[in-house]
Amino acid sequence: MVDRPWKIVVGGNGGVGKTTFINYYVNNVFLPDTKMTIGVQFHMKNVDVKVGESIVKKDLILWDLGGQERFRFVLPKYIKGAVAGIVMFDMTRFESLVESDGWFDLMKEHASENAPVLLVGTKWDMMESDDVNLVQTMVEEKVEKRGYDGFAFTSSASGANVEETMELLIGLLTH
Numbered sequence: 001m002v003d004r005p006w007k008i009v010v011g012g013n014g015g016v017g018k019t020t021f022i023n024y025y026v027n028n029v030f031l032p033d034t035k036m037t038i039g040v041q042f043h044m045k046n047v048d049v050k051v052g053e054s055i056v057k058k059d060l061i062l063w064d065l066g067g068q069e070r071f072r073f074v075l076p077k078y079i080k081g082a083v084a085g086i087v088m089f090d091m092t093r094f095e096s097l098v099e100s101d102g103w104f105d106l107m108k109e110h111a112s113e114n115a116p117v118l119l120v121g122t123k124w125d126m127m128e129s130d131d132v133n134l135v136q137t138m139v140e141e142k143v144e145k146r147g148y149d150g151f152a153f154t155s156s157a158s159g160a161n162v163e164e165t166m167e168l169l170i171g172l173l174t175h
Contacts, residue, residue: 009086010062010063011065048108065078081112091135
């Protein structure tokens, strides 16, 4: 039996922090001035995954989807075969949360059947606590209404919750 890598797609509007999130997760480095992703970029990470009582090595291939509208026509091809997805929004830009619905629909339509999808807020470090509470209320409603498999808030600048978010997603894939 061939152990295939897990294809995980990461989508969201341009500038929400997809590339910095992936770079932090894969390389443990914050890159504050990343360039716009054109089409798609690939990143790979080998992780230890608990399966039953065993720990196995698993390759993750993270597909960083370009967020600009002009790339949307190619996204169904890139999403096809994904075992999981992450829809990202910038916690400081309300419209990116509103527009996350389109990303969720793309993933549910084109990823593998029953692929879990997380809603992930970025730039958590730039939020005041009262604003975080407001965003959390809106996110909880969206997660329930749309059928996301969970949500998380992250900061690639500080690394806050990046690893934990990926552990949550991997946990959904192994149960």
